[in-house]
Amino acid sequence: MSAPAARFLRIHPADNVMVALQDLPAATVVRFENQVLVLPEAIPAKHKFFLHEMAPGAEVTMYGGLVGKAQVHIAQGGRMTTANTAHAADPYAYRGWQQGPWVAPDAARFAGRTFQGYHRADGRVGTANYWLFVPLVFCENRNLDAIKEALHHELGYATTGKYRLFAHDLLRAYQQGDDGQGIQLAPASTPARARVFPNVDGIKFLNHSGGCGGTRQDADTLGELLAAYADHPNVAGVTVLSLGCQHLQTSNFRASLQRRNPQFDKPLLVFEQQLMDSEEQVVSEAIRQTFRGLARANENVRRPAPLSALSIGVKCGGSDGFSGLSANPAVGYAADLLVGLGGQVLLAEFPELCGAEQNILDRCPDGALAGRFTQLMGDYDALATAVGSGFFMNPSPGNIADGLITDAIKSAGAAKKGGTSPVADVLDYTEPARRPGLSLVCTPGNDVEATTGQAAAGATLILFTTGLGTPTGNPVCPVIKVATNTGLARRLADIIDLDAGPVIAGTKTIEQMGEEILDYCVRAASGEVIPKAVALGQDDFIPWKRGVSL
Template structure:
C-alpha cells in the first residue's frame, strides 16, 4: 500500500504529501498521527510541528525557508506563509567521509563507443557545423538544408506527410514506413549549430563562446567540425584555435575552416565548404563502435521543470548513479549553481581540495552578486511551474536538486567553459536555465546528459544524447513522447532508489552503445544556447 506522506530527513519540520490530502483527514507518518488542516495537493508540504513567525523551515536536513506567520501543525506551507532562507557558509568545517557502493556487477561492464586518439570515448559520431558569429547563421542553415536533403535523407515525419497530402489534395496520407529509408553514410551524423553571439556584445562573451565551441569540438562525441567565420567579428578564428589548443594541445580531429571575407562570393565559399566537408565526413564515417569500459562515460547531471517529487525520486536516483560512477572511475558533472543555494556547506565539506571549496564559494558569490546587480536574486529562481508543484523556495528546490550529486567526494570545481579532466564528481558553474545548462555540460565534456523533470521538457542537444527522467508516473503517461525513463515507482513504493539506479545505468549503457535513441534525438531536438554571464538564473 502506498504511503500518503513522507518525512525525508529526521530533522525536518515539514512532511511531503505523496497523494492529495483533504482537510480534516487524519494520516500517520512514522507512527505519529497528523490532522491535515487544509486541502494539500500531492508534492506539497505541511508542517509537522507548530511554527512561530520567524522560525526556520527544515527539509532534507537543511534550512529551506522561514515562517512569515505562525503555521499550525498539519497546515500546508505556501508562498504566502513561507519565504526563502538559507544557511550562511563561510568555509569548510569538516571533511565528509564516504563509503563507496559495491560495484562488483558493474566493474567489467562495457559500452560500444567511438574511441578518439586522445583516449576519450564518444557515445555518438558527429560531424559538427557551426559559425563563429551570427552573421554566418544563414550560410549554416543553407548547408544544413543541402546536407540533410542529399546526405542524411531520413523518412519524412508524419507531420511532413500530412502537409504533403494537404498540398496534393489527397485524402489518404502515406504512412512513414512506406517511404524508403536511405542514408549515404550509416556511421556518422552531421549536426548544425547556430547562435546569436560572436560579435556586438562584450569581448568576454565572445571569448567565452570561443571556449565553449572549442569544448564542443573536443567533446568525444564529435569526430570533426566545419567552422564558418565572417572575418571581422570579435570571435576571431585565432581566438577559437587558441581555446581549442588550450583544451587539447595535440588535437588530431579534422577541422574545416572558411572565412567569408577571404572567400569571394557566397557560392564560391559554399562550394569549397561542401567539397572539403564531404571528404572529411566520408573519412569520419570509417570510425566504428568498439567496446569501452563504462568508466569512459562522462554524465552531465541536470534537472528542469522540477516538481515536489524530484528531490525524493529522480534526483536521488541520479545521486546513487553518480556514486556508482565515482566508484567505477567514471565522471559526473553537477551543474546549475543557483540550484545549489542553501546546500553549500555540504558541498564545501565534500571537496577533496581546500582550494576547490574556496573556489566553489567564490563562484557562487560572484554569480549571485551579478544576479543582484541585475535587479534579481537567487530566491527568484523557482519558476511558476516549480511553485505550483510544491517547490516554493529556492533553498527547497536546491536541496532537492543537489541530490543528483549523491554523496561522493567532489574532485574538481569548474567554471563555465572549463573542460573536465578528473574522474569522479565535478561541479560546473552554469545557470539553471535548461538549455544554457545542457549546452554548458556538453561543452565541458559530457558525452551523455541525464535530465530529471517532474513537469516535462523537450530539451535536447546536437552533440550528446539527453536522457529525460521522470520523477512521477503521471508525467510518463501524459508525455510519453519526451520521457525516456521513469522513477515514479519510488514514490509508489514499488521500487527502491538503488534498484532504480541500477536499471537506469543499464539503460544508459544501451543509449551509449547506440542501441536506443533518446526521445529528444527521435524528435530531432537540437538545442544550443550559450550562457551570457550574469543574466540568467
C-alpha cells in the first residue's frame, strides 16, 4: 500500500525524521521528495519514523535542530522509541538578535476591538472580579473550608452538583432494594440559587500546605506568591487568615504586598486566630466583614478596555505528538497577534525549553536578558540534578506513549506557544510582568505549579494546550483549553474549549486557528463565554518548592 503525503509530515527541511499524521501500517510505502521507503513496522499516529538508516551515535534532527542521538542501529523507516533514541541538544550561547526586524502578523481583524473588563485603580484591567481568601499557613485550611461551605451556598456560588444528586439517587435506590444500575447522571450541575452579588464572579480559596514547618526560604517564597495573588487584577478584595505562630507572619505578607504594589488599595481583611477568643469568632468575623467587602466589590462593573490590557499566559499539559504541530503554533500565532496589539504574553515551563534555548536567546534584544535567562535555566537544572533528576527527565509516560520521546522534542514543540516576537523580559518565580510583549516566566513544567506561577506574574487569562486531556484550572485566572486533535476535543468535550485538530486535518491554517483562539480570549475576557475549567470550578493552586519539580 502507498501513503499519500497528507498522512505524514516533515516539519523542517533539515529533519531526518517524519511525523505520522495517521496510523501507518507496517509495509506502508512512503514516497517523499526523491525517496521511497517501506516501513518495517507500524507507526502510530503522532509518532516519528526515520527517513534514513541511523548508526549508533547519529544525530536525530527535528524542528531543524538536534533533539536526540541514536543509541543503536535503526533501520530506515524505523519508529523512534526511548529504546533507540536518547535526549540530546546543541550547546547554546548568546549571539545577539538573529532574526532581523520582527514584523507582527496582520491584526486588522482586531484593530480597535475592546473587551469588557474590570478596571483597577492602578490602571490594570481584570477579566474577572473575584474575592480571595488567603491562609498564611496550612493550619487555617479547615477554617477556609467552613467559610467556603457557608458563603458559596448562601451567596449563590454553589451548584446543586450533578454528582451529589447522582449519589442521592443511588442512596434512595439502595434503600428501596434497587442496585441503582438504572440511575443516570444528570447532564450538568445547576446553580442552587441566584447570586446575591452578580458583579462578583466568585469567591476563591487558596488552600495550601505551606507557611510553616518547611524552610524559611519556602515561607518567604509563599509570602511573595500570596501577595501576588492578592494584587492580581482579577481580584477585588482579600480576606487573610493567620494562626499567629507560623513562619509566614502577617507582617511578612504585608511587606511582600507593599514591595509589589506600594499603592495597593483593595479591601484587605486580616484575622489572627491566636489573638482572638475562639475559632468560632475567627470564622464568624471573617464571614461578617467579607460580606461587607463583597457588597463593595459588587459595585465594580465591566467596562470597555483595549486588547493591549490583556495579559495571556501560554501553557501546555498532557502534550502529545501533535502539540508542536497544531495547538502550540496556533496559540503562538495568537500570542504574536496580541504582542502586535500591545498586550502581554507569558511563556513559562523552563524545563520545557530545554533544547530550545538557542531559539529563545536569538530572540533576546540584549545580553542582560539573555544572561538572566541562561542563569535561571542553569540554576534550576542544577537544583533538579542535585536531587537526582534533570530537565532531560521531564517527559511523562503519557507524553512518551503519544510520541514525545525526548525532552528536546517536547521542548521544541512547547516553545511554539511563545510565537516569534522578541523577548521583552525574563522573570523569576512570583515576579510581576510589567512590560508589554513576551515575558519568560521561570516555573516548573508541572501543570498546576506552572499555571500558579503564571497567574502570580499577572496573567489574566491562560491558554492551555493539551493532546491527552488535562482538567487544570486556576482560582483567579480563567484557563482556556485548546485540544491538539479533534478526537480528544470530541471525547472530552466537557473540559475542552477549542479544537485545533483542523490544522492536522488540513482544513484550517495555523493562522486561521490562531485568530479563532484570540477571538475566544476576547470573549472570555468579557465574560461572554465561560471556559470549561471555570464552569467546573477547577481551582488548582500549588506553590513551587524550588528545585524539586519539573
